[in-house]
Amino acid sequence: MKLNVLIVVILLMAGCQNKKKFVEVIDESSQLVINDSQVKNDIELEVYDFEGFKTFLNKKDNTVYVINFWATWCAPCVKELPYFETLDKAYRDQDVKVILVSLDFPHLYDKKLKPFIEKNKLTSKVIALDDVDMNHWIPQVDKNWSGSIPATIIYKNDNRKFYEDSFTYEELEVELKHFLN
Amino acid sequence: MKNTLKLIAAGLIVLVLSSFTMFDGYKIGDVAEDFSLKNIDGKMVSMAHFKDAKGFIITFTCNTCPYAVMYEDRINALNKKYAPLGYPVIAIMPNNIVIKPGDALPEMKKRAQEKGFTFPYLIDENQDVFPKYGATKTPHMFVLEKTDKGNVVRYIGAIDDNYKDASAVTTKYVENAVDALLEGHEVPEKETKAIGCTIKV
Numbered sequence: 001m002k003l004n005v006l007i008v009v010i011l012l013m014a015g016c017q018n019k020k021k022f023v024e025v026i027d028e029s030s031q032l033v034i035n036d037s038q039v040k041n042d043i044e045l046e047v048y049d050f051e052g053f054k055t056f057l058n059k060k061d062n063t064v065y066v067i068n069f070w071a072t073w074c075a076p077c078v079k080e081l082p083y084f085e086t087l088d089k090a091y092r093d094q095d096v097k098v099i100l101v102s103l104d105f106p107h108l109y110d111k112k113l114k115p116f117i118e119k120n121k122l123t124s125k126v127i128a129l130d131d132v133d134m135n136h137w138i139p140q141v142d143k144n145w146s147g148s149i150p151a152t153i154i155y156k157n158d159n160r161k162f163y164e165d166s167f168t169y170e171e172l173e174v175e176l177k178h179f180l181n
Numbered sequence: 182m183k184n185t186l187k188l189i190a191a192g193l194i195v196l197v198l199s200s201f202t203m204f205d206g207y208k209i210g211d212v213a214e215d216f217s218l219k220n221i222d223g224k225m226v227s228m229a230h231f232k233d234a235k236g237f238i239i240t241f242t243c244n245t246c247p248y249a250v251m252y253e254d255r256i257n258a259l260n261k262k263y264a265p266l267g268y269p270v271i272a273i274m275p276n277n278i279v280i281k282p283g284d285a286l287p288e289m290k291k292r293a294q295e296k297g298f299t300f301p302y303l304i305d306e307n308q309d310v311f312p313k314y315g316a317t318k319t320p321h322m323f324v325l326e327k328t329d330k331g332n333v334v335r336y337i338g339a340i341d342d343n344y345k346d347a348s349a350v351t352t353k354y355v356e357n358a359v360d361a362l363l364e365g366h367e368v369p370e371k372e373t374k375a376i377g378c379t380i381k382v
Contacts, residue, residue, distance in 0.1 A: 073247045076379060103376055105247065105345070132343045135354075138374035147339075148318035148379040164317075 043114045047106070047128045050137035056099055056127070057141065060157045064096045064179045066172075067153045069129075069141075071103045072116045076166045077150040081120070083169040087176065088124040094180060098124040103149060106130050154179055206315010209371045212331035213239075213323070216310045218273060218303035221290040226271070226301045228325075228332055235267030236326040236335075236362060238355060241316040243274045244292045245283040246378035249319040251344050253296050256320070259340075259355060260300040268324075268359045270300040275311035275319070278304075280381040311380055318377030324358045324368070335362060338373030 048056075059065060068084050070077035081100070088098035100122065104113045109128060117126055131137055138147050142162035145151055152163045156179045163175070207213055217227045228237055240256055242249040260270035278285040286304050293302045305311050314323055315337075324336035336358035341350040358368040 074378060076381075132345050132349075134344075134375045135339060135342055135373040138376070145374065146317040147374045147376045149376060150379070 043117060045109055045114060045117075045126070045128055047109070047130050050129065050131040050133075050140070053101070053127070053129050053131075054140070056101075057153065057155070062095060062157065064091075064094075064154065064156045064176065066096065066098045066176065067101060067155075068098065069101050069103055069149050069151045071149060072108075072112045073104070074149050080150060080167050080172075081122075083167055083172050085122060085124055086169060087172055091176065091180075096176065096180075100124050100126045102126060102128045104128065206313060207323070207334045207337070209334055209337065211334050213325050213334055214313060215332070216273075216303075216305075218305060218310060219286070220301045220303050221286060221293050226303055228271070231269060233267065234269055234327060236324065236359070237332065238263060238268055238270045238359065239314070239323040239325060240270060240272050240340075241275050241311055241314070241319055241321040241323075241380070242272050243276050243281070243284045243319045243378070244288055245276070245281050246319045248344055248375075248377050252320050252340055253298075255340055255347055256300075257296065257298060260298075262356075263359050264300070266359075266363060268363070272298070272300055272302045273305050273310060274302065275305045275308060275316060276381040277308060308382060316380060318379055320375075320377060322355055324355060324362070326362050335368050336371055339375035342373075344375065 056065070056067065066084065066087065068077075068081075070081060072078065084098050084100060087096070102113055106128075113128065116122075134147060138145050141151075142153065142164075145162065145164055148164060150166055152165075152167065154161050154163075154175055159179065161175065161178075167175075215228045217225045220226045228234070231237070238259055242252070242256065244250070256270060256272065264270065274284055274289055276284045282288070289302050289304065292298075314321075316323075320340065322336070322338060322340055323334060325332040326335045327333075336355065338354060340355050341347075341353045343350040352370075354370055354373050357370065361368045
């Protein structure tokens with residue numbers, strides 16, 4: 001009964017488009033059921049297997065793509081995420097596009113990933129890659145990738161570079177500039 | 182003078198090459214150096230202590246990485262199956278515990294008790310063992326075969342091809358490697374890749 005009231009309250013809040021408050025309610029209540037059903041309606045997460053994801057690695061439209069592999073459970077990834085966000089904002093008008101590829105576990109998309117995206121107001125494109133046959137797809141991203149994250153690819157048409165490393169904003173910007181002009 | 186320069190140049194090349202090999206870690210066919218690392222019971226453990234072993238299943242793993250946690254039961258099962266056949270599991274926790282306090286020795290001990298680990302769970306306190314192996318993440322597996330030359334690296338990579346669901350696994354890389362070695366065959370798939378948590382230095 002209490003739960004129903006809570007759901008109604010949250011629905012009302014969501015209806016008022018009071019997104020910030022909405023997230024806080026979820027965090028405090030830690031009512032996972034409510035959390036699930038609510039966030040699902042709020043964020044549409046694109047989920048790909050590797051076959052579907054591959055197109056993001058092979059676009060030839062003169063845009064510089066900065067593709068970062070991360071997960072909410074990966075502390076060094078979360079630490080460098082703001083740099084990618086800043087980069088995306090700063091270079092958006094110079095044909096640069098940041099794509100954040102989450103490797104979070106699918107059963108935690110609703111409980112962890114979507115609330116994380118919302119709480120941190122991520123503005124870069126976030127997609128999820130869900131493909132268990134890692135040995136099949138990791139070498140296709142880059143033959144030297146051992147599989148540790150964070151990992152990043154920067155590419156423009158046929159010119160690409162892979163980094164199995166963490167970045168500071170300055171380092172990231174320096175790498176990006178190799179691909180500009 | 183010229184000769185001295187040549188010597189210096191040659192020396193430099195050797196230095197550069199050797200630093201590269203150190204960075205990359207062991208390749209298939211390399212002999213792995215033994216280690217002496219502290220177990221959760223406080224005793225030091227080396228491969229040399231396992232007199233009857235035919236080889237080892239070395240796993241770099243930890244408490245705090247969700248991928249490592251998902252594989253805990255499967256690592257335990259590997260030891261139960263292969264220790265009696267001469268291939269015991271030795272787990273090594275490589276993380277810097279200042280960055281990951283959840284991986285400190287008391288925490289390791291607690292986790293091992295909770296999960297009923299039947300294998301040694303060692304800490305790479307000086308963080309000088311995992312770089313020799315070239316381990317970059319947890320979990321990261323190495324299957325070694327004991328030979329006259331020493332413990333030869335025969336397999337590097339993942340445990341199997343489905344981290345999510347043990348029952349949906351189609352290829353058990355580590356089991357296939359150990360089975361092949363036990364039968365005196367070549368390991369069918371010597372290196373595989375998987376996502377894991379970066380080792381914290």
